[in-house]
Amino acid sequence: MATPLKAKVAAPRSNDNIVQGVKYNRSSSKRNNFEMVAWLFMRLSGVALVILIFGHLFVNLMTGEGVHRIDFGFVGGKLANPFWQVWDMLLLWLAMLHGTNGIRTIIDDYAQKDKTRAFLKVILFLASAFIILVGTLVIFTFDPCPTGAAAELLPSFCPAP
C-alpha cells in the first residue's frame, strides 16, 4: 500500500500518530528509541572526550620529557591520585562505549549477511566488555607501591622498604 500523504501539511510532525486512518508509532511510549539514544550519546560523549583526551595527551606527552618520562613511577604517581583515577575511568568508559558503538555502525554498514553481522558484533561486544573490565580493575585495584619491588622503580612517595 502506498504511504498515505497528508494533504496541505508541510512536514510530518512527531505527534502525527494517525494519518488518514493509518497508525504510525512516532513518539509513542512503546517505541524503541535505542538508535536515537545512541546517536545522542555519540555527540555528548564526543564533546566530553575532546576535553578528556586533550588533557590526557597533554599531561602524558607534552609535559616533562614527554613519552620518554613515562614509566611505572610516573603512572603510579598519577593513578594514586583520585583526580586522575576518575579522569582515566571516564576516559576509558566513554571512549570504549563511543568507539564500540561507532564500530557497530560500521559493521551494520558493510557486513551484508545476517550471520556475519551477528558474529562480528558478538566479537566486538565481548572484546569491548573485556577491555572495559580489565581497564577499570587496573585503575581501582592498582598498588603504586607493590611490596618487594626495587625502590628506584617506584613513585617517590612510596615508603622505603
Place this chain on the structure above:
Amino acid sequence: MPNTPKNGTLYRGREGMWSWVAHRISGIAIFFFLLVHVLDTAMVRVSPEAYNAVMSIYKNPIMGLGEAALVAAIVYHAFNGIRIILVDFWSGGTKNHKTLLWGVLILWAIAMAGFLFRHLPIIFGGH
C-alpha cells in the same frame, strides 16, 4: 556512470564525503589503538618491571612517529566530530559546512604544529 560533481551531486566525491571517509578511518584506527593501549597500561598491575619493559617499546623514533600519526588522527577526529555536531545542532551548520571544514583543517594544522614542535625533539633527542 557514477555521479561526479560535474553532473550535479552535492555529496559524492566532495568535501562532505571525504571528511566522512577520514572520520571513519580515524575512528577505527583510534579504537584499535585503544584496545592495545588499555592492555599495555594493565601491565602496571603485573609489576613495575613488566610495565617499564612494555613502555620501552614505545621509546624509539619509529614508535614516536606512530604516536604522531595517532595524535594526528585523534585531533582530526575530535575537531571534525565537533563540526558534525555543529552541522546537526546549529541552525547555520549545513549552510556553512564547508567553512566549518576549513576551520577544522586549519585548527588541526595549528594543533599538530604545536604538538610536533614538542614531540619531535623528544623522540629524536635520544633521552
